[in-house]
Amino acid sequence: MGFGEFLGNERIVRALQGMLRRERVPSALLFTGPRGIGKYALARMFAQAANCERLRGDFCGECSSCLRVARLANPGKLIEAGLTERGESADAAAVERTPLIIETHPDVWLIVPDPVRLRTPVARPMIRVGQLRAVQRAAYFQPQGRRRLFILDGADTMRWDDADLFLKILEEPPESSTLILLAQRPDSLQPTIRSRCLQFHFAPVPVDQIETFLKRRTDVKVAKPELVAQLSGGSPGAALSLDVAESFRFRKTVLRLLEQAVAGEKYGDIFASTTQLAKQEKESFENVVSVFYSFLADLLEVSQGPQKGFLRNPDLRREVESLGEKVNWEWVLRATRSLDTLEGRLRRNIGRQLGLDSFAASLGVR
Ligand SMILES: [Zn+2]
CATH class of the missing domain: 1.10.8 (Helicase, Ruva Protein; domain 3)
Structure with a gap:
């Protein structure tokens, strides 16, 4: 047990361990990087190490403090239990009055985007002002162990208006508390918040x-x-x-659109494909964009010559190579720029259907 179990990003792990050993832990940390890269796992390990009863700068995984924090490893059931306790028919006021807080150790809180579905408006899961107020109060309590920790998963879902409240905690940080903010992209957080956190960006393993x-x-x-x-x-x-089979189907749909556009099929047919892709849930729609990037990277790779290099879609090598014969690298660069534009539009919440349509329309081989 201990930080040795963590996969990748060794430099970040060493920096965190150094802080704990020297007992110079900042009041706010920001972990950024793609989904599944280990931001949450490392935040949880940090919370264990900060309060482990046996070790300093690492954690044993066996003492009662470590075991309690370890229960956060699979928070799904704890979140369900919290929602059930609050009651299914919570209205907007009840959601703020009874903020969703996951606590398995008196000094360690996990805050996640509240998934409550209010009837009006239908809100996406987000960190709510009630949760932030609770953190604001609790951050000033004395820890029972050595340090109080607040892990804010999906910190980028808090409203920018509410973030001002949050800023107050960051501006007058309590000595024995640390907030760990987790977000995929640093630029999704207000600059005033970002600049008050010690930031670590997680690289692909x-x-x-x-x-x-x-x-x-x-x-x-x-x-x-x-x-x-x-x-x-x-x-x-x-x-x-x-899920390999599901991933294969999904990537094939995305590739199909590229093939149609390159073959110069009728817009009616192309737009039928974009409509299908635009219907994805928000999460997998972000994935659509990254899958397009992965195919463009593969096309660039195969344009260097056959049978070389590593492909991001190795199970679709034949299809990628066959498409690669119909385009050149200038086309790939042009398509990449179009995709950058699409991504930018999506980040500003401009309609995904329209964005995808114009992306597809820009892909014809001239
Ligand atoms: Zn321990």
């Missing part, structure tokens, strides 16, 4: 490390670990939850 990690897992059996590691985009969490 090398493919061979993920493959070894999958092969060594005893709790889950992963079929085709080599392929899964390649498809994971350097994210151990994504690797563990990846």
Whole structure:
């Protein structure tokens, strides 16, 4: 047990361990990086190490403090229990009055985007002002152990108006508390918040490390670990939850759109494909964009010559190579720029259907 169990991003782990050993822990940390890269796992380990009864700068995983924090490893059931306790028919006021807080250790809180579905408006899961107020109060309590920790998963879902309240905690930080904010992209947080946190960006874990990690897992059996590691985009969490057959179907749909556009099919047919893709849930729609990027990277790779290099979609190599014969690298660069535009529009919440349509329309081979 201990930080040695954590996969990848060794530099970040060493920096965190150094802080704990010297007992110079900042009041706010910000972990950024893609989904499944290990931000949450490392935040939880940090909370264990900050309060471990036996070790300093690491954690034993066996003392009562470590065991209590370890229960946060699979928060799904705890979140369900919290929602049930609050009652199914919570209205907006009740949601703020009874904020969703996951606590398995008196000094460690987990705050997640509240998934409550209010009738009007239908809100996406987000960190609510009630949760922030609770953190604001509790941050000034004396810890029972050594340090109070507040892990804010999905910190980028808090409303920017509410973030001002949050800023107050960051501006007058209590000495014995640390907030750990988790977000995929640093620019999704207000600059005033970002600048008050010590920021760590998590890099993709090398493919061979993920493959070894999958092969060594005893709790889950992963079929085709080599392929899964390649498809994971350097994210151990994504690797563990990846459904190879589903992923194949999904990527094939995305590839089909590229093939149609390159073949110069009628707009009516192309737009039927974009409509299908635009219907994805928000989460997998973000994935659509990253899958497009992965195909463009593969096309660039195969344009260097046949049978070389590593493909991000190794199970679709034949299809990628055949499409690669119809385009040149200038086309790939142009398509990448169009995709950057699409991504920018989506970040500003401009209609995804329209964005996808104009992206597809820009892909014709001139
Ligand atoms: Zn311990």
